Amino acid sequence: MSDFLTNFVEDxxxxxxxxxxxxxxxIKTGMSYKALSVDPSFDAELAAAYNLEVVKAKMSTIKALNLNEEVEDIMITLTNQIHIISVSTSGEYFIYLAVDSTKANLGLTRAILKKYSREIESKL
Known part of the structure; x- marks a missing residue:
């Protein structure tokens, strides 16, 4: 599993x-399985820990509203970055991805993330 996640983040x-x-x-424990950042000042594990609260809040909101829905992804647009939180279909984990909004193609980024998310789901 570790090799798979290493390959995943490198890909x-x-x-x-x-x-x-x-x-x-x-999601249950907040434990990060794997993290990688190309910016030494950007702590991916810390960012994921804070964004876990966003995921839990959204899941609680869906439950409180009695919606028959599940979170697929959450997108946060900052001035120069886009943060995408992709929740697994099982609801057991999420992938947190930060990209430079001036360089990223949002549609392509989401498609790649969804593809990898399905692969991870089959491995976990």
Missing amino acids: LKENVAGFIAVAVTE
Whole structure:
């Protein structure tokens, strides 16, 4: 599994334009399975830990509203970055990805992330 996640984060780094950071994190415990950042000042594990609260809040909101829905992804647009939180279909983990908004193609980035998310789901 460790080799798979290492390959996964390296593939994202190489194939996503504007890649800044990625982390794969378990929702129940908040434990980060794997993280990588190309910017030494950007702590991907810390960012994922804070974004775990965003995921939990959204899941709580869906439950409180009694919606028959599940979170697929959450996108946060900052001045120069886009942060995408892709929740697994099982709801057990999420992939947190930060990209430079001036370099990334959002549609392509989301498609790549969704593809990798399905692969991770089959491995976990």
